Amino acid sequence: MSKVLGSIVAIAMLASSTLSFAKDITIGLSVDQLFESRVGVTDAIKAEAAKQGYKLIEVVADGDAQTQNSQIQSLVTQEVDAILVCAVDQNTIERALIGAKRAGIPVVAYDRALPDSRAVDAFVGPDSISDGLAAGQHMVDQLKGLSGDIVVLELLGALNDQNGIDRSKGFNDALKQLPNVEIVAMPTDWDSARALAATQNAFQANPDIKAVFAATDTQIPSIETVLTDIDKMKSVGEEGHVVVTGVNGSNDGYEATRKGFADGIVVMDLALTGQTAVHLATALINGEKVEMTNVIPGSFYTSENIESNKATIWGAK
Amino acid sequence: MDRFKQTFSSKKWLAIALATLALGIALSLVSTAFLTFSNIQSVLVQASVTAIMAVGMTFIILTGGIDISMGAILFFTSSLFAKIMVETGSYSMAFTAAIGCACLLGAVNGLLVVRFKIIPLITTLATYTMYRGMAIHLTGAQNIPVPREMGFLGNGKLMGIPVPILLLAIVFVLGLYLLNKTRFGLYVKAIGNSEQSARETNLPVNWVTILVYVIGGLTTGIAALILLARVGGLQSGIGIGIEFTVIAAVVLGGTKLSGGSGTIVGSVIGAVFLVLIDNGLNLLNASPYIYDIVKGVVLLAAVIIDKVSFERQAKHLLEQKALRIKSTSGVA
Numbered sequence: 001m002s003k004v005l006g007s008i009v010a011i012a013m014l015a016s017s018t019l020s021f022a023k024d025i026t027i028g029l030s031v032d033q034l035f036e037s038r039v040g041v042t043d044a045i046k047a048e049a050a051k052q053g054y055k056l057i058e059v060v061a062d063g064d065a066q067t068q069n070s071q072i073q074s075l076v077t078q079e080v081d082a083i084l085v086c087a088v089d090q091n092t093i094e095r096a097l098i099g100a101k102r103a104g105i106p107v108v109a110y111d112r113a114l115p116d117s118r119a120v121d122a123f124v125g126p127d128s129i130s131d132g133l134a135a136g137q138h139m140v141d142q143l144k145g146l147s148g149d150i151v152v153l154e155l156l157g158a159l160n161d162q163n164g165i166d167r168s169k170g171f172n173d174a175l176k177q178l179p180n181v182e183i184v185a186m187p188t189d190w191d192s193a194r195a196l197a198a199t200q201n202a203f204q205a206n207p208d209i210k211a212v213f214a215a216t217d218t219q220i221p222s223i224e225t226v227l228t229d230i231d232k233m234k235s236v237g238e239e240g241h242v243v244v245t246g247v248n249g250s251n252d253g254y255e256a257t258r259k260g261f262a263d264g265i266v267v268m269d270l271a272l273t274g275q276t277a278v279h280l281a282t283a284l285i286n287g288e289k290v291e292m293t294n295v296i297p298g299s300f301y302t303s304e305n306i307e308s309n310k311a312t313i314w315g316a317k
Numbered sequence: 318m319d320r321f322k323q324t325f326s327s328k329k330w331l332a333i334a335l336a337t338l339a340l341g342i343a344l345s346l347v348s349t350a351f352l353t354f355s356n357i358q359s360v361l362v363q364a365s366v367t368a369i370m371a372v373g374m375t376f377i378i379l380t381g382g383i384d385i386s387m388g389a390i391l392f393f394t395s396s397l398f399a400k401i402m403v404e405t406g407s408y409s410m411a412f413t414a415a416i417g418c419a420c421l422l423g424a425v426n427g428l429l430v431v432r433f434k435i436i437p438l439i440t441t442l443a444t445y446t447m448y449r450g451m452a453i454h455l456t457g458a459q460n461i462p463v464p465r466e467m468g469f470l471g472n473g474k475l476m477g478i479p480v481p482i483l484l485l486a487i488v489f490v491l492g493l494y495l496l497n498k499t500r501f502g503l504y505v506k507a508i509g510n511s512e513q514s515a516r517e518t519n520l521p522v523n524w525v526t527i528l529v530y531v532i533g534g535l536t537t538g539i540a541a542l543i544l545l546a547r548v549g550g551l552q553s554g555i556g557i558g559i560e561f562t563v564i565a566a567v568v569l570g571g572t573k574l575s576g577g578s579g580t581i582v583g584s585v586i587g588a589v590f591l592v593l594i595d596n597g598l599n600l601l602n603a604s605p606y607i608y609d610i611v612k613g614v615v616l617l618a619a620v621i622i623d624k625v626s627f628e629r630q631a632k633h634l635l636e637q638k639a640l641r642i643k644s645t646s647g648v649a
Contacts, residue, residue: 193559
């Protein structure tokens with residue numbers, strides 16, 4: 001009898017363990033490459049996945065679209081339950097994403113939208129147009145009273161990055177309010193060294209530049225270097241101050257704004273982006289319907305209120 | 318005329334010098350902002366990072382090698398510097414470690430090239446990946462600010478001259494001396510002309526090869542500190558891809574990618590030329606989309622000119638040889 005009981009218990013245990021094994025959810029996380037803000041979102045995704053008790057397989061493509069393509073294929077082979085992807089390049093990874101769709105694996109794009117993809121089920125990321133608009137609006141408020149032609153320098157992100165393009169669009173839309181503004185746009189490819197050279201050249205060509213917009217606030221220290229070079233380094237409120245705004249929320253941007261060198265920055269909500277990505281994946285795994293596009297606008301902080309909001313700024317150390 | 322041709326072909330850097338001058342004149346005609354003291358100074362400061370690295374790269378390319386990992390060495394060196402600065406606050410320790418490490422990473426490249434005889438392009442492509450990975454691992458892909466006083470290396474002036482320009486001048490003069498006035502410089506060119514003959518004549522080929530990669534690492538280390546100071550802190554991926562600008566500067570300067578022939582002067586002017594293109598496009602307020610196209614076309618033109626002149630030279634040499642054979646057979 002005890003033998004029978006024992007085997008029943010054993011079978012029950014086995015069943016429950018397979019049952020719980022079946023409930024184990026694995027998320028595949030495909031990251032384009034590692035840099036500060038990306039790590040911020042990735043960490044938020046990992047934390048939320050851990051909270052939900054999910055297993056997570058993370059792959060990083062080092063900025064190479066072909067690598068990402070094969071990494072996603074390998075996630076499909078490993079039969080993950082959902083894939084979260086931040087794409088290096090939409091077209092190159094589409095084949096792998098369609099492979100995931102065929103295998104019935106839901107795909108959530110995060111941070112970088114894949115509007116033309118036939119495989120993506122949902123997107124969560126920044127509202128880059130509104131972020132650019134907010135940074136532009138504050139600049140407009142500072143420059144409004146000036147008479148004569150106003151030259152403004154815009155440091156662009158990468159020309160093929162949707163977030164860079166949208167920030168620029170929002171920023172330019174905001175500056176349309178000023179009738180007498182000329183925007184000098186310089187490409188930087190998100191690279192601070194290029195931003196440095198571009199700022200230097202721009203100030204050589206136009207010593208009278210009144211404001212600088214940085215598509216990423218990690219480039220603000222480079223602007224600081226150039227203004228120091230040409231003796232134009234003045235704080236907010238001082239005579240001759242060059243208005244500086246940016247988007248991101250890194251420590252560079254936080255420190256520059258806190259010290260009053262920059263007027264204000266838009267801080268992206270990386271934690272919420274990461275959490276939402278995992279929640280979307282959960283809903284899709286459970287077969288629920290989700291909104292296709294989920295954007296999270298950033299918050300704008302000025303040199304006056306940034307320090308009191310330190311806790312909400314992902315990069316602030 | 319022949320004499321002019323002779324000088325022209327013996328002083329390879331003249332072509333890039335003339336091109337730079339022409340571009341400078343053109344720019345000063347279209348923009349009044351160009352020919353000002355502060356703009357010239359700003360061009361030189363901007364060129365300093367790539368120009369310093371180009372001095373190192375010239376030595377490597379002269380031996381027939383190449384170093385694709387320079388950008389990654391720059392990234393790792395600046396990561397190490399920033400990390401040590403943050404943790405210990407000691408400048409001397411950070412400087413020593415960063416420069417020492419840059420030389421060490423260069424030495425590893427050299428050792429691998431010499432020991433395993435894999436072509437330098439592949440060897441340094443592998444170490445590029447490795448060094449970059451090490452840098453990301455060391456910093457966790459985080460940005461690290463460096464103290465503002467370090468800005469002296471990037472913004473400071475000594476005797477009225479910006480520090481980056483002074484550092485470039487020192488590296489330039491040392492490079493010139495090493496290449497043209499020492500036996501080491503002679504060996505470097507000899508290896509590039511024919512490694513086999515160099516070995517047959519018992520030149521210390523291995524040592525010289527390792528040393529040129531160390532020089533490449535050292536110049537990269539110096540450039541890294543300037544860039545770090547100017548950018549204001551470590552950014553993940555800083556310097557990645559810079560090696561292509563450096564190689565472009567060296568090639569534009571008239572150094573042959575196959576080794577054996579080239580000058581430091583040419584490479585430094587090449588670096589200035591590339592900055593001038595950027596500077597010019599900026600001054601003209603050109604569309605952001607055409608920058609890379611213009612640079613690509615210029616580089617292509619330089620390589621094509623180099624190739625054509627090489628073929629012409631080779632043809633000339635062959636003709637001379639044929640003549641000599643003819644005349645000797647005539648005697649017989």
